[in-house]
Every structure is written in C-alpha cells, then in structure tokens.
Amino acid sequence: MSLPAPHWTPAQLAERSGLKVSALHFYEREGLIVSTRTSGNQRRYPRDTVRRLAFVRAAGRVGVPLADIRAALADLPAGRTPTAADWERLSENWRAELDTRIATLTQLRDDLGGCIRCGCLSLERCALFNPGDEYGGRHPGKNTLMRTRAG
Structure with a gap:
C-alpha cells in the first residue's frame, strides 16, 4: 500500500x-492521539501516530490505566511521539505499581486454592471473600456483604 x-x-x-x-476514534476521544481535518472534514493522522499507538497498546497490555497513559503522553514536550528513552523512564515509574498488582494477584490465586479446599464461604473467616473480617470492621451489625441497588 502506498502511504502518503x-x-x-x-x-x-x-x-x-x-x-x-x-x-482509532476511541483513542482520539480519549486524548491519546490527535488528527487534523481536511477541507472535506475527513480525519488525517500524522504518520508518527503509529508509534504513539504502539506505546498506548504496550502500556495497556501490562495493565496501565488509560488515564495514566494519557498523563504520560501529555507530559511529552509538544505532544511528540514517545521515544525508547521515554518508554524506559515511564515503564520504570509503572514497575512498582505492576509489582504490587502481581503480588496481589498471586495472593488472590493462593487464597482461592485454600478457599476451594475449605469450602466455608464464611463471611467472618473467609480469606478470599472477606479477608480479616474487613467488612465486619467497617459495617458492624450489617448482615449482608453486598447490597443491590433495590436493597
């Protein structure tokens, strides 16, 4: 394909x-990429947008929220395309958060195995459903863990 x-x-x-x-339209509405308009009101994207999209997709794939991606792109001078050095700096900032998520998911996975063996589903003791009886501490006297909108 010949690209203009x-x-x-x-x-x-x-x-x-x-x-x-x-x-593309979604990412544009979210402020992650920009387009210009022709005299006929058709969108046109700068060629370097493909690099911004690669950045957005890579960050999203490791779980970085769109708001954080948007903030990272907004910090780049004059809205330029991220470089390898930008990715290195930003990914280093996101690493601690990702490590925390990994640790949380690992703990959830391990608790799930125990929960399946235990089978109690006790609202007071269940390490997966109500770790440390957190619900009881926050809502003493309530007898439901989750309320419906109607309830």
Whole structure:
C-alpha cells in the first residue's frame, strides 16, 4: 500500500497499526492521539501516530490505566511521539505499581486454592471473600456483604 506523507487516513493508520478505525476514534476521544481535518472534514493522522499507538497498546497490555497513559503522553514536550528513552523512564515509574498488582494477584490465586479446599464461604473467616473480617470492621451489625441497588 502506498502511504502518503505526512498524513494517513484512518483506514491507512488502521491497516498499519492493526487496529480497527473505531479503536482509532476511541483513542482520539480519549486524548491519546490527535488528527487534523481536511477541507472535506475527513480525519488525517500524522504518520508518527503509529508509534504513539504502539506505546498506548504496550502500556495497556501490562495493565496501565488509560488515564495514566494519557498523563504520560501529555507530559511529552509538544505532544511528540514517545521515544525508547521515554518508554524506559515511564515503564520504570509503572514497575512498582505492576509489582504490587502481581503480588496481589498471586495472593488472590493462593487464597482461592485454600478457599476451594475449605469450602466455608464464611463471611467472618473467609480469606478470599472477606479477608480479616474487613467488612465486619467497617459495617458492624450489617448482615449482608453486598447490597443491590433495590436493597
């Protein structure tokens, strides 16, 4: 496919990035990428948008929330495309949070195994459903862990 410089149509960017056009529009609404408009009001994306999309997808794949990705991109001078050095700096900042999530998920996985063996599902003792009876401490006297909107 012959790509015009310096801007791509949504279809060209979608083909190059492997994303659907609707995903491009979503990322644009979320402030992660930008487009310009032609005189006919058609979107055009700078060619370096494909690198921003790679950054967004890589960060999202490891669990970084879109708000954090948006903030990281907003910190780049003049909205430029992230470089390898930018990724290194930002990923280092996100590493501690990811380590915490990994530890939490590992603990949940381990507690799940115990819960399956135990089978108690006790609201007072269950390490998975109500660790340390946290619910009882926050809501003494209540007899339900979760309320419906109607209740």
